[in-house]
Amino acid sequence: MATxxxxxxxxxxxxxxxxxxxVKQADPSGKVTLVAVSKLKxxxxxxxxxxxxxxxxxxxxxxELVDKAQQLPQDIKWHFIGALQSGNVNTLVKxxxxxxxxxxxxxxxxxxxxxxxxxxxxxxxxxxxxNTSGEEQKAGFTSVDEVVECVKWLQSxxxxxLELKGLMTIGSFEQSVSGExxxxxxxxxxxxxxxxxxxxxxxxxxxxxxxxxxxxxxQGSTNVRVGSSIFGARPPKN
Ligand SMILES: *Cc1c(COP(=O)(O)O)cnc(C)c1O
Numbered sequence: 001m002a003t004x005x006x007x008x009x010x011x012x013x014x015x016x017x018x019x020x021x022x023v024k025q026a027d028p029s030g031k032v033t034l035v036a037v038s039k040l041k042x043x044x045x046x047x048x049x050x051x052x053x054x055x056x057x058x059x060x061x062x063x064e065l066v067d068k069a070q071q072l073p074q075d076i077k078w079h080f081i082g083a084l085q086s087g088n089v090n091t092l093v094k095x096x097x098x099x100x101x102x103x104x105x106x107x108x109x110x111x112x113x114x115x116x117x118x119x120x121x122x123x124x125x126x127x128x129x130x131n132t133s134g135e136e137q138k139a140g141f142t143s144v145d146e147v148v149e150c151v152k153w154l155q156s157x158x159x160x161x162l163e164l165k166g167l168m169t170i171g172s173f174e175q176s177v178s179g180e181x182x183x184x185x186x187x188x189x190x191x192x193x194x195x196x197x198x199x200x201x202x203x204x205x206x207x208x209x210x211x212x213x214x215x216x217x218x219q220g221s222t223n224v225r226v227g228s229s230i231f232g233a234r235p236p237k238n
Contacts, residue, residue: 002043002071009048015230016049019213023224026217035079037209037227040234043068049230050076056100058225062088069096079103081168081225083139084110093118093161101125103168103206103225106139108150111162118161125165126154127206127223130191132184133172140169144194151199166204166223167192176212185219192220 060082208216
């Protein structure tokens with residue numbers, strides 16, 4: 001078991017409850033899921049929050065996630081929120097029985113691959129990532145038509161193993177610091193409206209991180225992904 005010090009546990013629990021309270025204030029209805037983003041943080045940090053009752057954790061790197069999932073309790077609800085490459089779809093869906101969601105599905109091809117590889121195991125929720133900022137380095141669908149095509153496939157009998165959950169975006173840094181209406185979040189809301197009306201869905205929205213999750217909830221987010229405000233600054237990735 002991943003062991004932690006009482007000091008670290010207290011620090012993490014306090015930081016988590018500050019964020020959880022802010023989420024509750026922004027969303028009194030209580031329908032927003034707070035995902036604690038633990039990438040590059042030790043398994044002991046996750047265990048400490050788990051022991052305090054937290055279940056939703058987000059990770060970005062497939063090997064790190066597989067490794068942590070093997071060491072940590074089996075009822076953790078893991079969210080994969082990192083870049084989804086065709087080459088790592090199998091690793092994720094086959095080696096993590098308790099993978100709760102893939103938030104970064106950005107093509108029909110990858111959706112098909114994930115669904116096929118997952119056969120015989122528990123279903124995985126998926127969010128389709130949309131590139132709302134148009135930045136080249138960001139992944140995601142770039143047209144509503146492609147999203148609709150993917151949603152329709154997910155609704156078909158060919159999809160045996162994925163549960164369509166919603167849409168996800170990261171948004172540009174400039175938009176996230178303004179403290180005013182975030183145009184990238186507004187774009188995702190608009191994409192949702194179009195997809196919902198074409199496909200008869202009522203999609204969830206995964207948007208908002210440490211510095212902009214309150215604004216994201218104000219604009220309709222139902223799933224926020226918060227890392228550094230809970231766990232502290234991350235070490236550099238290498
Ligand atoms: C790292 C990451 C987060 C968390 O970011 P913080 O700013 O540390 O809260 C959220 N979403 C995605 C997609 C990430 O990669």
